[in-house]
Amino acid sequence: MEKKKPLILLSNDDGVSAKGINELIRGLREVGDIIVMAPDGPRSGASGAITSEHPVRFCKVHEEEGLMIYKCNGTPVDCIKLALHAIVPRRPDVVIGGINHGDNSAVNVHYSGTMGVVIEGCLKGIPSIGYSLCNHFADADFSPLLPYVRRITEEVIENGLPVGVCLNVNFPNTSVYKGVRICRQTNGTWDKEWKCCQHPRGGEYYWLTGEFVNFESDAEDTDHWALKHGYVAITPTQIDVTAYGVMNELKSWDLNV
Amino acid sequence: MEKKKPLILLSNDDGVSAKGINELIRGLREVGDIIVMAPDGPRSGASGAITSEHPVRFCKVHEEEGLMIYKCNGTPVDCIKLALHAIVPRRPDVVIGGINHGDNSAVNVHYSGTMGVVIEGCLKGIPSIGYSLCNHFADADFSPLLPYVRRITEEVIENGLPVGVCLNVNFPNTSVYKGVRICRQTNGTWDKEWKCCQHPRGGEYYWLTGEFVNFESDAEDTDHWALKHGYVAITPTQIDVTAYGVMNELKSWDLNV
Numbered sequence: 001m002e003k004k005k006p007l008i009l010l011s012n013d014d015g016v017s018a019k020g021i022n023e024l025i026r027g028l029r030e031v032g033d034i035i036v037m038a039p040d041g042p043r044s045g046a047s048g049a050i051t052s053e054h055p056v057r058f059c060k061v062h063e064e065e066g067l068m069i070y071k072c073n074g075t076p077v078d079c080i081k082l083a084l085h086a087i088v089p090r091r092p093d094v095v096i097g098g099i100n101h102g103d104n105s106a107v108n109v110h111y112s113g114t115m116g117v118v119i120e121g122c123l124k125g126i127p128s129i130g131y132s133l134c135n136h137f138a139d140a141d142f143s144p145l146l147p148y149v150r151r152i153t154e155e156v157i158e159n160g161l162p163v164g165v166c167l168n169v170n171f172p173n174t175s176v177y178k179g180v181r182i183c184r185q186t187n188g189t190w191d192k193e194w195k196c197c198q199h200p201r202g203g204e205y206y207w208l209t210g211e212f213v214n215f216e217s218d219a220e221d222t223d224h225w226a227l228k229h230g231y232v233a234i235t236p237t238q239i240d241v242t243a244y245g246v247m248n249e250l251k252s253w254d255l256n257v
Numbered sequence: 258m259e260k261k262k263p264l265i266l267l268s269n270d271d272g273v274s275a276k277g278i279n280e281l282i283r284g285l286r287e288v289g290d291i292i293v294m295a296p297d298g299p300r301s302g303a304s305g306a307i308t309s310e311h312p313v314r315f316c317k318v319h320e321e322e323g324l325m326i327y328k329c330n331g332t333p334v335d336c337i338k339l340a341l342h343a344i345v346p347r348r349p350d351v352v353i354g355g356i357n358h359g360d361n362s363a364v365n366v367h368y369s370g371t372m373g374v375v376i377e378g379c380l381k382g383i384p385s386i387g388y389s390l391c392n393h394f395a396d397a398d399f400s401p402l403l404p405y406v407r408r409i410t411e412e413v414i415e416n417g418l419p420v421g422v423c424l425n426v427n428f429p430n431t432s433v434y435k436g437v438r439i440c441r442q443t444n445g446t447w448d449k450e451w452k453c454c455q456h457p458r459g460g461e462y463y464w465l466t467g468e469f470v471n472f473e474s475d476a477e478d479t480d481h482w483a484l485k486h487g488y489v490a491i492t493p494t495q496i497d498v499t500a501y502g503v504m505n506e507l508k509s510w511d512l513n514v
Contacts, residue, residue: 047305047334048367055454055462077304077368082463085451107380109498110305111334123364123446147514155510164444165500180512184499187421189380194342197312205312206339236507238500241366242441243422243493250493253412255437257404 006032006157009092011079012100013043013113016071020099020142027146031153036069037083039076046113049075058082076113080120093157095121098131099142105170105223105233106186115168122166122239127156134227135173145171148232168235170227178230185235186224188214263289263414266349268336269357270300270370273328277356277399284403288410293326294340296333303370306332315339333370337377350414352378355388356399362427362480362490363443372425379423379496384413391484392430402428405489425492427484435487442492443481445471
């Protein structure tokens with residue numbers, strides 16, 4: 001009996017029409033059967049948001065042998081939840097978010113809708129990977145990274161991932177990579193985050209923008225360092241955010257009233 | 258010279274009119290000067306979402322000695338970013354999210370807009386606390402927990418928190434607590450998450466709902482166990498989500514192409 005092809009569930013936060021997810025489909029077409037459930041428009045910065053205040057709908061937009069594409073009016077996380085509930089014929093072998101138009105390394109993991117997809121897949125017990133390119137332009141060139149996307153995806157399908165751990169994979173904006181590095185999340189923060197504009201009818205409005213400040217730019221084991229030096233950065237990311245290291249200290253506080 | 262009163266920055270994900278945040282103001286009124294920047298309506302489940310696709314505005318809705326209240330059309334995280342950029346006269350001593358109408362223990366931390374507020378405060382280097390009550394009704398009784406909110410907040414203002422660590426504090430839905438427990442995040446997931454309904458003009462739509470499945474309901478060191486047994490659960494939560502424990506294993510994979 002022929003071995004069943006892997007089933008791959010894809011989503012993103014740039015929307016179903018974005019170049020990144022269509023390049024991802026192209027790169028993984030030979031690896032397995034693909035189901036896409038992606039937002040019907042941009043949801044950049046959606047993080048792990050879910051839709052609780054209004055109902056969610058989806059519809060099929062494309063179907064061919066081994067590839068089904070759906071769009072949804074919800075968040076990236078909604079897309080994964082809904083696909084797993086209402087679409088997939090069997091449990092996917094891997095959940096993938098991306099390819100994101102923009103860098104999701106360092107603390108960006110906390111804002112990223114791409115990583116929202118990936119963390120949701122991981123919460124559902126499925127090996128999950130986020131792919132992001134450090135280039136936010138709509139026409140970015142994703143072709144140099146597709147062989148790596150395929151290699152990493154095949155390896156994850158083959159080996160699985162430890163329970164509660166997913167991968168945050170970021171690619172530098174170059175055409176040739178120096179190699180792949182397993183990294184930790186860079187410590188830093190965003191600064192100068194708002195551009196204030198005058199509304200023609202009076203009052204002010206603000207656009208979110210900003211500069212990332214790296215608190216440890218010389219640390220060679222961080223994802224930001226790897227990207228800056230031309231490496232593919234893989235940051236293993238965990239679901240359990242407990243700060244175990246401070247539990248004993250907190251237990252010494254007198255917090256009863 | 259009189260010691261300056263602490264400055265407290267509040268936000269939430271249930272919106273500026275929710276009972277929870279107004280009870281939080283009541284509970285902390287004597288502790289310090291309060292600035293509120295909260296969403297203009299419900300943003301439950303907003304996680305760490307930021308607004309990138311449209312501009313954000315805010316306006317003052319209340320002012321009295323030691324209390325300023327603003328509302329904003331953005332996400333809970335936008336509220337903190339914008340308040341720190343455009344409102345606060347000095348660096349706040351503490352950032353607080355809540356009091357949330359609903360449980361943010363266990364994996365809910367990944368979906369919670371309340372914890373989005375708290376993680377954002379922590380990313381900005383400010384001691385930050387999320388308060389949530391395991392009762393999602395709009396008229397929930399918050400009065401039993403206010404003495405604890407005050408006690409924990411004063412302790413955090415006094416002692417600070419370790420860099421990169423914030424507190425996720427959940428209260429069981431009871432009028433008397435057995436005490437306070439320092440906990441770890443419960444391992445579990447959501448199941449049966451969608452209710453499918455028929456639209457009167459045809460087609461289907463889905464409401465997000467679900468049941469939490471606890472994978473370790475007997476584990477006495479978890480936040481879910483503490484809440485179920487009548488304790489206030491404090492889960493120290495960290496910004497760094499690197500899965501350090503799997504880095505060596507991943508380094509043994511051959512991922513170059």
